[in-house]
Amino acid sequence: MKVALFVPCYIDQFYPQVGIATLQLLEKLGVTAHFPAQQTCCGQPLANSGCERDALPIYQHFVQTFQDYDYVVAPSGSCVYHVRKHFDKLDQTAAVQHVRGAAYDLIDFISTVLKVDTLPGAFPHKVGLHLSCHGQRGLHQANESEMTPVRDGQLRRLLASLDGIELTHLNRNDECCGFGGTFCVSEAGISARMGQDRVADHVLNGTQVLTGSDMSCLMHLEGIVRRAKMPIRVMHAAEILNGVVA
Amino acid sequence: MSASRDRILAAAQANKPDELPLPEVPLFGGDATAERFASVLAGIGGTVVWLEGLGSLVPTLQQLFPEARNTASPLFRGTVPVDAQTSTGILAEIDLAVLPGEIGVAENGAVWLPEANMLHRALPTITQHLALVLDHRRIVATMHQAYAQLPGTGGYGKFVAGPSKTADIEQSLVIGAHGARSLVVLLY
Amino acid sequence: MNHAIRADKFLLDADRTTWHDETLWFVREKRDKAVYGVPEFQELRELASQIKNHTLSRLDLYLQEFEAAAQANGVHVHWAADAAEHNAIILDIIRQQGATRVVKSKSMLTEECHLNPYLIQHGIEVVDTDLGERIIQFRDEAPSHIVLPAIHLKKEDVGDTFHTHLGTTKGESDPQRLTEAARQHLRAKFLAGQVAISGVNFAIAETGGVVVCTNEGNADLGVNLAQVHIAAMGIEKIIPRLTDLGVFTRLLARSATGQPVTTYTSHFTKPAPGKEMHIVIVDNGRTQQLGRPDFRASLKCIRCGACMNTCPVYRRSGGHSYDFTVPGPIGAILSPNIDMKKHASLPFASTLCGSCTDVCPVKIDIHTQLYKWRQVLGEANEIPASKKWGMKFMGRVLASTRVYGLGGQFARRALRLLPHGLTHATSFNAWAVARELPAPPKQSFREWYAKQPQPAPQPQPKLPA
Known part of the structure; x- marks a missing residue:
């Protein structure tokens, strides 16, 4: 199994520890992932801004970079969703189709491909799970409150399997955090308010560690937590899982 | 025919997608019991009262609506005779209308009320209180069965589910907006 | 003025924003509860979507079938290419009656066509009879939600408005008493109404009848007391068969407010003896939208408002921040079809979280259409230049x-x-x-x-x- 690691641009630059944890966690699960150094970005920031045409060379670069791997794993469901859903704008060559199908969010890869639902290890903290919309509604990694009252999902199961962990019961299980890519600056007021409301739900219900599998949402929420100096630690799920698994 | 008609139809024809299939709608199943009907109706502000038989209709109504002075019904001799020609002024004074319902829907507490059972089209909404009399054997599970059983919609007809209500002020539920302030379904 | 600027104004009152968000989230929760209670709900969404897709694919034929059936029922059918023609047709019908007093139940189409100001300008008294619409009519405001037109107002605001217009006690803000005051006020209007205008929720090709859904009973009361009924409908309101209503009536109210069904589901098929019924069928940009493959699914909309209640942006920016008759996510995909330049910021007023798509009872791919409108706007140079050139640079x-x-x-x-x-x-x-x-x-x-x-x-x- 040839696995490539895709580290989205903002993780590469601002959250290298998340990329490192992803690589190490995969290693512990028996997968040696390779990081092709020529990778850049999935192109989503441009496309979501209405500049899909300008993103096409980025898409092509992405496909060329990853076409020879069986899987492309990223600690960001949003980028993966973009590759799977919006690379339909490229000519659907065998390489493009392959890369679209080979792209996996890290947690999705662990659950669906490696078929790992539980992990040994302890994390004795109250953990609030932030479901990223693109992972949840886009990649169907978790149940949606629009469909069912049952709160279930890949990351919830993995976290719940840790010893000593307590998962926060949020009032709104899957409300968007308001990051939304360039939305976070073009609609900065609403974006901030959404993030503040999301964090308030965690504070109200006792979250100590706020986690999720999409670093872009977490970057936004962390920015709000740090600005308001709240006693919440924000960690990517890869950091938690890599930290507890021996 | 108007030029706009032709233009609209031509544009619709030119711009529509290739034909897509019309699905068959299954009837689905569901709970068709009077108990379900009654509990759903209670949840939307209506009430079910059981009659021992149609013979006990009038005494039951007297018990339920002791204050009602102006009553209209095709089922017994009310105090106000109403037909399609009855004036607006007289209709506006009706306290209680008692009308036969045709089909009850357990999933939502609705009752089908055709024009033929209304005396006047405005009566079911202009009356202050509405009582619908329904054979409990005519309760079906869902709207699918209800529509499947309708012989047609006539000139006018409606499903009535509970009393008139609104939540337009701060989402506060208020019973009695413009139509009947209360709804009782008398099951027999 | 773009959405973000208008949203920032709304956000200035943080407490009111909290209240608005929580009030609409409460509606979303009621919707969830109702949806969870119907095991086949997701199947119904798929059926509704297919019925609507099918109808759009034969729209011209169903419109003609509907027209023929309605005419056979003794109904006058009119066709309006745009808002101006819609308004002129309605004024003409009113004038032929020599009428001056009109009662109107809720119709987003007549809002879209700005019918009220047009009629008032021509000397007709138009009274909106839906409570929420009456409130905003008194205040000379636009609806901020398609199902809950006055949801941006608190009961104290309504109390002030009713004190001014209906003479209720100053400071009275009890919803029960305010509603009672409106009931008494509007009863007089109903009794005096000469012409009743209603919207249309569904128009059945097979029977030529129209269905109007209300909770208050205002459509029934207005129509059945007036001499003339005018029903205004967009061409997309058509459904093929009477039995298709089994699907749509099960979805509409549950999605809208969490009720199992609206209080009144009224079928108007023939005029009462001696009375008149008119149906005005309106295009106003809809056939153009039908011709846009990426966006035609927006015509499946049954106007339940669920996408507004669930939208985290709408809940925190208020309906007026969209500056369009239909606000929220569905409005953001309908509005660029009407005026791309004016509404260019609306498809960007979303995080693309996708919740709108997942609550939509007819499965409109709303968030995907938002994304696609962004591309259309980008290609048409309707996005800010700084963004455009920044993105070009980033692309390289x-x-x-x-x-x-x-x-x-x-x-x-x-x-x-x-x-x-x-x-x-x-x-x-x-x-x-x-x-x-x-x-x-x-x-x-x-x-x-x-x-x-x-x-x-x-x-x-x-x-x-």
Whole structure:
């Protein structure tokens, strides 16, 4: 199994520890992932801004970079969703189709491909799970409150399997955090308010560690937590899982 | 025919997608019991009262609506005779209308009320209180069965589910907006 | 003026924003409860979607079938290409009656066509009889929600309005008593109404009848007391068969308010003896939308408002921030079809979270259409120039490994070295108004990775020379 690691641009630059944890966690699960150094970005920031045409060379670069791997794993469901859903704008060559199908969010890869639902290890903290919309509604990694009252999902199961962990019961299980890519600056007021409301739900219900599998949402929420100096630690799920698994 | 008609139809024809299939709608199943009907109706502000038989209709109504002075019904001799020609002024004074319902829907507490059972089209909404009399054997599970059983919609007809209500002020539920302030379904 | 600016105004009152968000979230929760209670709900959504898709694919034929059936029922059928023609037809019908008093139940189409000001300008008294609509009519405001037109107002606001217009006690804000005052006031209007205008929820091709759904009973009361009924409908309201209503009536109210069904589901098929019934069928941009393959599914909308109640942006920016008859996510995909320039910011008023798509009872791919409208707007140069050129620049950087690596290094170094006051200056960094920037690490992931012992040989990616 040839696995490539895709580290989205903002993780590469601002959250290298998340990329490192992803690589190490995969290693512990028996997968040696390779990081092709020529990778850049999935192109989503441009496309979501209405500049899909300008993103096409980025898409092509992405496909060329990853076409020879069986899987492309990223600690960001949003980028993966973009590759799977919006690379339909490229000519659907065998390489493009392959890369679209080979792209996996890290947690999705662990659950669906490696078929790992539980992990040994302890994390004795109250953990609030932030479901990223693109992972949840886009990649169907978790149940949606629009469909069912049952709160279930890949990351919830993995976290719940840790010893000593307590998962926060949020009032709104899957409300968007308001990051939304360039939305976070073009609609900065609403974006901030959404993030503040999301964090308030965690504070109200006792979250100590706020986690999720999409670093872009977490970057936004962390920015709000740090600005308001709240006693919440924000960690990517890869950091938690890599930290507890021996 | 108007030029706009032709233009609209031509544009619709030119711009529509290739034909897509019309699905068959299954009837689905569901709970068709009077108990379900009654509990759903209670949840939307209506009430079910059981009659021992149609013979006990009038005494039951007297018990339920002791204050009602102006009553209209095709089922017994009310105090106000109403037909399609009855004036607006007289209709506006009706306290209680008692009308036969045709089909009850357990999933939502609705009752089908055709024009033929209304005396006047405005009566079911202009009356202050509405009582619908329904054979409990005519309760079906869902709207699918209800529509499947309708012989047609006539000139006018409606499903009535509970009393008139609104939540337009701060989402506060208020019973009695413009139509009947209360709804009782008398099951027999 | 774009959506973000109008939203910022709404956000200024933080407590009111909280209240607005929570009030509409409460409606969303009621919807959830109702939906969870119907095991076949998802199947019904799929059926509704297919019925609507099918109808759109034969729209011209169903419209003609409907017209013929309605005419056979003794109904006058009129066709209006646009808002102006719609308004003129309705005024003409009213004038032929020599009528001056009109009662109207809720119709988003007549809002879209700005019928009220037109009729008033021509000497007709038009009374909106839906409570929420009457409230905003008194206040000379537009509806802020298609199902809950006055949801932006608190009961104290309504109390003030009714004190001014209906003479209720000053300070009275009890919804029960305010509603009773409106009931008495509107009863008189109903009794005096000569012409009743209603919207249409569904028009049945098979029977030629129209269905109007209300909770208050105002459509029934208005129509059945007046001499003339005028029903205004967009061409997309058609459904093929009477039994299709089994699907739509099960979805509509549950999605809208969490009720199992609206209080009144009224079928108007023939005029009462001696009375008149008119149906005005309106295009006003709809056939154009039908011709846009990416966006025609927006015509499936049954106007339940669920996408508004669930939208985290709508709940915090209010309906008026959209400045369009239909606000929220569905409005943001309908409005650019009407005026792309004016409504250019609306498809961007979304995080693309997708909740709208997942609550939509007819499965409109709303968030995908928002994304696609962004592309159309980008191609049409209807996005801010700074954004456009910034994205072009980013496109070049991100398509090249080397340029990308240098840019990232520069950004991190700048963040580390520049003072916080400069990197977080809110005048040119919208991020920093409410958020800290990430703490810049000393090295990027790729710099770290380059120093690690390399794993087993991996495939050599093929890159262009």
